[in-house]
Structures are given as structure tokens and as C-alpha cells.
Amino acid sequence: MKILLVNKFLYPRGGDCIHTLSLGQMLHKMGHTVRFYAMDHSKNIENENRSFYAKEINFSSTKLSGKFEATRRILWGTGVENGFQKLLKDFHPDIVHLNNIHSYLSPLIAKLAQKQGIKVIWTLHDYKLICPTYNCLCNGKVCEVCLTNKKNVVLRKCMKNNLLASVLAWGEAVNWNKDKLSAWTDTFICPSHFMAKKMQQGGYPADKLQVISNFIGEEQAEYIKTTTCPAQEKAYAYIGRLSREKGIDSLLKAASRLPYRLYIAGTGPLETELKKKYTANNIVFLGHLTMEDTINLLRKVCFTVIPSIWYENNPLSVIESLCCGTPVLGRDIGGIPELLESDNCNLLFAQDEELPILITKMFDTVVSNNRDELSATSLRRFSSEQYYQKWLKIVE
Template identity: 35%
Template sequence: MRILQVNKFHYLRGGAEKYFLDMSEKLRHDGHEVAVFSMRHPKNLPSPWEKYFVSRDSFNESKLRDRLLAPGRIIYSLESKMKFKRLVRDFRPDIIHIHNIYHQLSPSILSVAKKNQIPVVMHLHDYKLVCPNYQLFVGGQICYRCRRHRYCQAVKHCCFHGSRVKSVLVALEMFIHHRLWKIYERAVNLYLAPSNFMKETVVSFGIPEAKVKVLYNFIDRPGTKEEKNVPVGEYLLYYGRLSPEKGINVLLEALKITPSAPSLKIVGSGPEAEKLELSVKALGIQDQVEFLDAKFGTELEQIILGSKAVIIPSVWAENMPFVLLESLALGKVVIASRTGGLPELIENGTSGFLFENGNADDLANKIMALDSCDLESIGVAAKREVLDLTLEKHYKKLLDIYHSLIKKS
């Protein structure tokens, strides 16, 4: 099979890039021909297809001339379309798998796929298909104001980076793509949603239910292969991006009202790092909290294994984060907010704990409950939740989807 994988970044940047790179490598390893289309960037991994990559666009760093041209490229990039057209002509893919293309690549490439009658599957790694700011999250609250194409709400609430000008641009982008051109509706054959919540959300915004299929992300770790007890650690752990939507302030408030709680390690980096350190001092819990820079690989795994529980206090509608999958696969107790796709893999009190979104008191109660629970048994049940979410099973389902779409085209 000849598969064209498309993502705007060709280096490990986040969950979308990890999936894009891992799956491309898996497909190649199994004998499929894989081409990639992306944007040029100093951090890019080497690729034999980089001659087709589009020029780098970083709208916050670009020269004045590029900034003036940026609005047009966001809505419809002629460079992307022409280079994608050449790649499609030279590679002749059987199917195109789209990941994140917004802004830097633009959906101009979809018209090439449509004209050549090549089936397109689009992976929904975030909410950008239906939400101008990607997150369904504005002013500290989950937001659905743009349902029924009411993109003027994005302008009214300055939902994109708090900027009226940028919000006007992304609202215009959404209006043109979804109301005027209906470019996704016409060119995308199937959307892949990593959670039931994601599917329900995009369907509620008007995407046809028949065109959305749930395909959970995969997690492959030695711990997922067998059910054995994992020793209970000593500290609470948050790891991931330090940003407002992650709800770390809720966790700090819960720790403040739980004097007997274990110590907390916060592992990661992000725009809220300095503010969170100040909050810890203001709350008087600096002796209970340790900040560590972002960790990866074996070093991160050892930190996870040493924890008593992993806390996911997100206040936005998390999709299906790798933090959840990774923690469950390692047999750790997870305490997560009841939001987005998080409850889909946690049975409250059996394979982890759920607390009311944004409620520090409820989170504190769940933390205090740890001492009266059989955490080893909960850890085994946590592993069981992700036993079927292996790379091989995910891969087989993905190939079945590819074959089905190719057969129909």
C-alpha cells in the first residue's frame, strides 16, 4: 500500500507528532511505501521527502512581510497546494492520512486529494476542526459557543491568544473553510477520533456521525503485556505541560487543604511554570511540592513508577492524553478530573479515581482516600483497562480502515 502521511511538524513536539512519526515508521517497517508532507523546520527529522516540504511559517517570529501574507496562507496556501500536487503526482498514494495541517499547511491540499479521487482519513488530535482556538476552552471554562458555525463568538471573547485581531482571523478561517467552501466536508472521507467524547463533540458541531470512527490511541510498554502488581510509591505526581487548562492550580489547592497528603512532584515545563511556583509559596506548601524539568524515556518512567498516584487535574476537555494511557499501562493509580475522554478508561474506585472537574475539595477527598484503598489491586485493574490498546491491535484496525476506504474509492 502507498500511504501519504501529512502533518505540519516533522519532529517530536507533542502527542500528534508522536503518533504521526511512530505510525509512519511502523508502516514502513511492515513493507508499506510511506511518503510524508510537512513544513521545513530546523528541528525536523531527516526525510527523503523534504524537497516537497513547504517553507517554514512561524507567525510569531516571521518578518513583517511574512506576517502581512500570513492571513492568506492560513486560509489557503498556494505553496502547500502546488508542492502537495507535485508530491501526489510523483508518489501516487493509495490513501492520504491527514493529522494537523491547520495554519502552516492549510486545507488547500485537500482539493488536490479530491481532484485525484484519493481517499482521505483525518485524525482528530485536537478540537480545531470545530473550535477556532483548538481547545474548547476560554476564560477558564469549557466552551461550546461556536456550535452552529457561530464563529463570531470567537471574536467576541477574544478566544485566540487573547487577541481580537488573531481571533478575527481564525473566525474568518473557520467561516470560509466550513461555511463557504465546505472543504473538509467535501474532501475528507473519514475522521478518526481517539475518544468517544471527541466523536460526540464533533458530531454535536455538525460533522456527520457516519463519517467519524473512534480509534483509541495505542500504548506499548512491557507493563501492558502482563498483569502483575506494581509497588506503591510514596509521592503524588503530575507530569505534562504547565499551562492553565491543565488545572494544576486545582491540585495545589487540594494539597493545601490536605495537610496529611503525600508530597507532590510536578514534572514538566510550560507558560505557567513561574506562576505555579509563586502559587506554591503563596499557599505555604513549598515543603510539599518539588518542581522538576520535563523528563522523557526511562527517566520519566522511573519517576512514574515511584509515585503513589498520578494526578490529571485538567479543567479543559482532555481528549485521550498519552499521560493517562502511559500511567495506566505502568499500573499506577490515576486520579483524574471527570472531563473529556478521561472517564472512558477509569472506573471510579476500581481502576482509578474521578473527581468533579475543577473541584479542589473533591480532589482532596480522593487523595485522602488513597490510604484506605488497596492501591496494588487498583493498579492491576488500571493495567487491564489498556491491555487491548497495543500498537499491533491499533495498527490492524488502522489498516482495515485504509483498505475499506480504498475499496470504496
């Protein structure tokens, strides 16, 4: 088959980008012809089709023309149609597989593909199709009121606590609504049962929703299998974006009161603030890590912590940790429990106050864990082959 993979960025910016690139590698290995479509960006590592890509827009632009251009892209998909139509004509794909496309690209892509009789598959990495702000949070707390009435994003100023930004998010949700997106999409792939449940609450038809967990990339899996484990250190780690919804501040507050070393791997909008606030010797900020360095860190530490306060969908950070044989202490929210409840070496927490006690408990119990067994079972559970067989049933 000829498959066109679509994502707004094509470099390791986040889980959606990593998934898209890994999916492309896996499908190519399985004998399919794969091409990509994205917004043009200097960091994209897949640029074969760059002449077709949508022009880059900058949401941080201070120029009126830049803001106007970004608004037109969000509301109507301006600047997307011409290049995408040319790519469809040049490639003639059997399947257009969408990932994260809102704002920087546009759901217009689904309509254009569907009009040409091309099967459209859409993997959902966040809640943008049911929540105008994508994360089901309002003022730092879980919020679901927009699942049934999108005007609440304006009434509550959910988008950046800014009225104009919230009005724009409302306009985007109204224009690209569930009726249109359901009509243009053959199947929505939900990486978690939790996501599928929320999509149904948001009005999407159950018969268009299929659950397939994310997978670990073959390059990562091979590195885990073939490299020697580093010496284990009595330390734990957080790997992910440094932003409010990730709950990183809650973890650091707990870590600052404990004697154990915490490694923080990742960057984000809170990086500078957190480095100034938490200067204890037992808290080590590592910045962005390569794939190899991430895996080496995961195998060195005793466990990882996922303290997110938003409805995490199917986080790759959990999957990577388990595949390295490293247990996880995760918040009991969103799709996190689905990943952790099958292995008794993992723990869940609900309140921030539980963190110091449970972090200590993880250190006390980790010595009895069979990390090789956890790694082996997780590598099978989250293998690309498992994903591919389920994906194939959907597209055929």
C-alpha cells in the same frame, strides 16, 4: 499500501506528534511504505522529505512581513501547495492520513489529495474543526457556542482575548468550513466517543466518523514489559503541558496543602510562573523527560492526576499511566472518563475542591491495587495491534 502521514511538526512536541511518529513506525512494521509531510522545523526527527516540506512560519514574529506570511498560511494555505503536489507526484500514495494540520500547514492538503483520487483519513487530536480556538474554552470556561455559529469567536474574543486574533480565527473557520472538509475527507478518526459526539453537534455527518482510541507506541510498550520496576515512592505525578487548559494551577493549589510529594513533568507557557509561585519542598518540577524517564517516573509513583479543564480528547498521558500499571485521578470531562471507568482503581472528580480529599483517598486505596494486572490489561487494550486492525477496516 503507500501511506503519507501528515502533521505540522515531527518531533515529540505533543500528543499529536507522538501519535504520528508512532503510527509511522507501526505501519512500517506492518509492511506498508510510509512517508511524512510537515512544516520544515529544526527539531523534526523525520526529514527524509524535507525538500517537499512547507516553509516554516513563525506566529511570534514581530516583523510585519512575518505576520502577513502567517496570516496567508492560516487563511489560504499559502506556501503549502507546491511542495505537497510535488510529494504526491513523487510518492503516489494510496492514503493520505492527516493529523494536526491547521495554521502551520493547511486543510488545503485534504483538497489536493482528494482531487487526485487519493483516500483521505483524518485523525482529530483537538476540536479545531468545530471550535476556532481548538479547545472549546472561553475565558477559562467550557464553551460550545461556536459549534453552531462561528461568529461567536469574534463577539466573545475567544482567541487569546484579542479581537484581531479572534477575527483571524473566524476567517480560518469560515474558509475551511465543515462542508468543504467533509467533502474532501473520506473518514474522520475520533479517538474518543466524546469527540465523535461533539463533531456531530458541529454538523459533521455521522457516517464519516469512526472511533479508535489512541495506542501506546511499541517502543514504550516494550520498555514497560522488559525493564525492572523501580522502588515505589509515596508520591504522585502530573505529566503534561504546563498551560491553563491543563488545570495544572488547580492541582498545585491542592498539592501545596498536602504532605505528599508531587512530581511535575513537562514544560509550557506557565513554567516560570508556577515555579516561582509554588516553592514547597513537596512539589518537584522535573522539566521535559525522555520516554524512558517518563515511564520510570510513572512506575515509581502511586498514581497520576489529570486535572484538565478543557475537553481532553484521548490523552496519551492517561494511556501511558495505565499501561505502566499506575492508576489515574482524572477530571470528569471530555474523553477522560472513557479511559478510566473500566478500572475500579481509578477515580474521577468534578470540582477543584474535591482534589485534596481524593488525592488522600488515592493514597489510602493504592496499596490494594494489582498494578501488574492493570498494566497487562491496559497494554492489551491500547496495543498498536488493536489500533491497526481497526485502522485497516477503515482504510480498506
